[in-house]
Structures are given as structure tokens and as C-alpha cells.
Amino acid sequence: MITAEGITVAYGRRRVLDGVSLSLARGETVGLRGPSGAGKSTLLRVLALLHRPAAGTVSIDGTAITGTRYTVPAAVRTRIGVLFQSPRAAADPRLSLADIIAEPLRVARRSDISARVADLADTVGLTADLLSRRPHAVSDGQLQRACLARAFAHTPDYLLCDEATTMLDAATQALIATVITDYQQRHNAGVLIVTHDPALMTRWADRTLDLADLPATAR
Amino acid sequence: MTTTVRTSSLLAISDLTVRFRLPDATVHAVTGIDVTVAPGELLAVVGESGCGKSVLAHALLGLLPANAAVTGTALLHGDGAPIDLLTADDKILARSVRGRRIGLVPQSPATALTPVRTGRRLLEETLRAHGRPRAEADTVAAGVGLTPADLDLYPHELSGGMAQRLATALALAPDPPLLLADEPTSGLDRPLVDATLDVLRQRCDNGAAVILITHDLAAAQRVADSVAVMYASRIVEHRPAAGFFAGPRHPYAHALLDALPDRAFAPIPGHPPMLTALPAGCAFAPRCPHAADDCGIQPGLHPDVACHHPIGDRP
Numbered sequence: 001m002i003t004a005e006g007i008t009v010a011y012g013r014r015r016v017l018d019g020v021s022l023s024l025a026r027g028e029t030v031g032l033r034g035p036s037g038a039g040k041s042t043l044l045r046v047l048a049l050l051h052r053p054a055a056g057t058v059s060i061d062g063t064a065i066t067g068t069r070y071t072v073p074a075a076v077r078t079r080i081g082v083l084f085q086s087p088r089a090a091a092d093p094r095l096s097l098a099d100i101i102a103e104p105l106r107v108a109r110r111s112d113i114s115a116r117v118a119d120l121a122d123t124v125g126l127t128a129d130l131l132s133r134r135p136h137a138v139s140d141g142q143l144q145r146a147c148l149a150r151a152f153a154h155t156p157d158y159l160l161c162d163e164a165t166t167m168l169d170a171a172t173q174a175l176i177a178t179v180i181t182d183y184q185q186r187h188n189a190g191v192l193i194v195t196h197d198p199a200l201m202t203r204w205a206d207r208t209l210d211l212a213d214l215p216a217t218a219r
Numbered sequence: 220m221t222t223t224v225r226t227s228s229l230l231a232i233s234d235l236t237v238r239f240r241l242p243d244a245t246v247h248a249v250t251g252i253d254v255t256v257a258p259g260e261l262l263a264v265v266g267e268s269g270c271g272k273s274v275l276a277h278a279l280l281g282l283l284p285a286n287a288a289v290t291g292t293a294l295l296h297g298d299g300a301p302i303d304l305l306t307a308d309d310k311i312l313a314r315s316v317r318g319r320r321i322g323l324v325p326q327s328p329a330t331a332l333t334p335v336r337t338g339r340r341l342l343e344e345t346l347r348a349h350g351r352p353r354a355e356a357d358t359v360a361a362g363v364g365l366t367p368a369d370l371d372l373y374p375h376e377l378s379g380g381m382a383q384r385l386a387t388a389l390a391l392a393p394d395p396p397l398l399l400a401d402e403p404t405s406g407l408d409r410p411l412v413d414a415t416l417d418v419l420r421q422r423c424d425n426g427a428a429v430i431l432i433t434h435d436l437a438a439a440q441r442v443a444d445s446v447a448v449m450y451a452s453r454i455v456e457h458r459p460a461a462g463f464f465a466g467p468r469h470p471y472a473h474a475l476l477d478a479l480p481d482r483a484f485a486p487i488p489g490h491p492p493m494l495t496a497l498p499a500g501c502a503f504a505p506r507c508p509h510a511a512d513d514c515g516i517q518p519g520l521h522p523d524v525a526c527h528h529p530i531g532d533r534p
């Protein structure tokens with residue numbers, strides 16, 4: 001279980017999160033909603049160990065994690081995968097889709113990288129002809145699938161999705177959701193989805209949290 | 220939603236085709252589009268990303284890059300003789316069409332706003348250029364859900380949703396008879412999506428026309444009078460909205476609606492084809508559960524669905 005407890009974050013003088021807590025167990029899908037600017041993305045970035053909160057702790061299976069980004073041991077960081085809203089902003093435009101997927105594997109100096117990339121690409125339904133292309137030559141949906149394959153690279157126990165299908169058409173959204181659900185069932189992963197769409201929330205999440213209602217202790 | 224029979228058309232698009240020449244390929248971006256838009260009509264153009272929806276809008280405004288080859292006609296009616304948007308001189312488009320007779324809500328507002336001016340200055344400048352009092356800025360902004368204080372911010376100080384609403388306000392300020400809204404609700408949360416859609420609907424109820432380009436089928440269902448579904452550069456189904464959402468007839472349109480989370484939430488098997496290498500015949504046939512031998516021949520839009528085996532026709 002990944003838990004955030006008493007998370008407080010301020011940007012300048014504006015406090016966007018004030019003592020917020022939530023937990024995500026393996027195997028469950030939690031939906032997080034709240035109005036624009038309520039701090040949903042910020043909370044997700046804190047959980048992903050990308051943003052250091054002013055107060056509060058993130059812990060996995062009861063062990064508190066200190067630090068963010070590269071100061072956290074790789075074995076801990078790789079237990080969490082993230083899928084962002086805009087694949088264009090989340091992918092290096094100079095790299096081919098295969099290289100985008102391979103990046104986390106190369107950083108970890110893994111062997112058998114090309115076989116693993118082919119395997120990951122197959123999981124998200126990307127064909128070989130797409131893998132040699134760079135982001136400008138594929139659609140948003142195809143690029144988001146590459147970003148999803150990249151998020152799966154180290155087989156994370158928790159996957160955090162920040163409006164990851166908002167800009168996609170219905171068919172691509174359903175495909176991404178299906179791929180994530182298959183992964184979740186194979187690896188007993190916990191999935192957090194942030195979305196504005198009530199229909200998507202109802203269909204996809206096991207339970208729904210409203211950011212405004214989150215108490216100062218974990219639930 | 221009312222579907223009144225109208226005899227006049229505001230925009231008549233006939234056999235509109237757009238090709239992009241690349242060094243080693245030709246992109247079939249838009250193929251043989253025939254669409255008529257009447258005053259008061261809200262037409263939603265829906266489809267997957269990369270199907271040619273935005274190119275269609277840009278072709279109508281003469282905003283395509285130099286490697287584009289455009290054929291067909293797009294007659295814009297109004298006072299005086301109709302203008303063919305596809306052959307009109309760029310000076311005419313710039314002086315009398317863009318903004319004035321056809322407004323555009325661009326897809327990425329962040330790149331459409333002048334970064335060194337506040338929203339108020341941008342909006343007042345537009346109002347003044349179109350002979351409206353500057354004092355109306357607050358009213359126009361309020362119509363899209365922006366407060367007077369929001370207007371005093373610079374574009375970089377706006378959230379994505381606020382920038383989107385400012386771009387919409389700028390397009391509405393000249394009160395154009397035809398508005399092209401290219402994904403005007405992307406980045407907005409549901410209450411703001413609905414508010415923006417209601418603004419567009421209101422315009423149509425007052426006699427203006429709107430072409431809403433969107434991937435959001437729920438948005439189209441909320442406000443559209445008619446829906447055109449594009450797949451791989453062509454319109455495959457074009458029908459009144461109520462009938463379309465109750466029972467789509469093209470297998471692609473059916474599959475697209477079935478992908479919605481409040482319907483089957485089922486993805487469409489396979490991939491959309493590359494616009495540089497479209498298959499002969501129906502482009503959806505490789506993914507279509509109803510495909511047969513005759514699908515190797517391109518079906519025409521007769522009268523409102525381009526399919527040899529439309530849903531509802533089979534025994």
C-alpha cells in the first residue's frame with residue numbers, strides 16, 4: 001500500500017494542499033476528482049516522489065520515504081509508474097518511440113533491452129512500424145501508448161494516471177483503460193486515476209475520492 | 220435541440236480534398252467532403268485524432284501550409300455574391316472573412332494569444348476593430364465564464380482552461396455568422412465544458428452557425444443538431460444528432476460510440492490507417508466486423524452513411 005499522510009504543499013503564498021491524506025492499495029483502482037486548480041495533479045506528483053511537500057510523508061508498505069526524485073533509491077522509485085496528461089510534453093521529441101520506451105531500462109543498465117521493448121510495445125498494442133517513428137510522426141493516442149509502455153518498463157506496483165486519457169478520443173481512451181486493467185490484473189497493481197469525467201470515473205474506479213473531502217488522516 | 224428545415228445555406232462545401240506533399244509521400248488529409256451548414260445549425264465533426272478534422276477547418280480559412288494542395292469548392296453565402304473560400308484571394312480572406320465572417324477558436328490557445336498583452340487589451344482591440352464599444356469586454360468575457368479580474372492577467376498567468384476561454388471570447392467578439400470551434404473544450408473540467416458548449420448553442424439559437432470540431436462525443440451529444448463522423452480523411456456518416464446517437468449506422472461510428480465509458484467502454488480492434496498509405500476501398504474494412512468482399516470498393520455517402528453494409532440494413 002502507498003500512503004500519503006498530512007500532505008501540505010504551497011506554491012509561493014498559495015497553499016494548494018493542506019494536510020491531505022490518501023492511500024492506494026495494490027489491486028484496487030481509486031478515482032480522484034476535484035475542481036480545476038484543487039491540487040489533484042500536485043498530490044499525484046507528491047505520491048510519484050516528484051514533488052517534495054512542505055509537510056507530510058509518503059510511505060510504501062509502512063516505510064516512510066525521505067527525499068524525492070533521484071535521492072530516493074531506484075528500487076523504491078521504480079515501484080511507482082506515472083502517466084501524464086500530455087504525452088507531447090512527457091516525451092523527448094528527438095527520440096524514436098522505441099527509445100522513449102527503452103529510456104528507463106537503459107538508465108537501469110538492464111540487459112536484453114530490445115526484447116523487453118518489443119514485449120512492452122506489444123502490451124500496449126504498438127506495432128513495429130510505429131516504434132521507429134519519432135513523436136511528431138504519430139498521433140497523441142499512439143504517443144500516449146508509448147508513454148504507458150515506458151511507465152510499465154520496471155513493472156511498477158502502483159500506476160498513477162493524471163488525466164491520462166482526457167485529450168484522447170473515446171476509442172483510444174477505452175484502449176488505454178483496457179491495457180491498464182490487464183496490467184493491473186497480471187501484476188496486482190494499484191491504479192490511481194485523476195479525471196474530470198464522471199462517466200469515466202464511475203466505469204473505471206473501484207472507489208472515488210473527492211479532494212475537497214480528504215481528511216487529514218489516511219483512509 | 221430543434222431541427223428546423225431550412226432552405227438557405229450559409230456554407231456549402233463540395234468535394235473538398237486536401238493533400239500534403241511530403242518529400243517521400245502524399246498525406247491524404249481530407250477527401251471528397253460534401254457538407255452544407257445552415258444558419259442556426261450546430262454541426263459537430265467528430266473522429267479520432269489525426270482523421271483530418273482540424274485540416275478541414277484550416278482549409279476553410281486558407282490557413283494551410285504551402286505544401287497543401289486543396290481542391291473542391293466551399294461557398295460562403297452572405298450579403299452579396301457568395302465567396303469560394305478555397306480560391307478567394309488571401310487579401311479578401313484576411314480583410315473580410317477571417318474573424319469577421321468566420322471566427323476560429325483555435326485548438327491550442329496558448330500559442331494563439333499575444334504573450335505581451337493582457338486579456339483585456341486583446342479583447343478590447345478586437346472589439347474596437349469590429350466597431351463595438353470597448354466597454355463590452357467584461358460582458359463578452361462573462362459570457363465564457365471569465366471575471367473582469369481574469370482579463371487583467373497576461374496569457375502566461377492564465378491556466379490552460381482560462382486561456383481556452385479567452386480564445387473563445389476573442390473569436391466571439393466580432394459576432395461572426397459562422398464559428399469554427401476546434402476542440403474548444405479541451406483542458407476544461409466538466410462544468411466549464413458544459414458552459415462553453417451552452418455559449419455555442421446559444422449562438423446557434425440566435426441564428427449563427429457553428430462547426431464544432433471535437434473528439435468529445437458527450438460534448439457533441441449535448442449541443443449538436445447534426446453530426447459528421449470522419450474516419451481516415453472522409454466523412455463516413457452525417458446525420459441529425461438525435462438519430463445518430465440513438466442508432467449510428469456506420470460500423471466505425473457504432474464502435475466509436477461503444478467505446479464511451481457510459482456505453483460498452485470497448486476499444487476498437489486494430490489501428491487507424493496511415494493517411495500516407497490508405498487501403499483501397501473502405502479504410503475501416505480492416506478493423507470492421509462486417510467487412511465483406513465488396514468493401515474493397517470505396518463506398519459513397521448515400522445518402523448519409525458511407526458503407527456497403529450499414530447497421531440496420533442487414534436482415
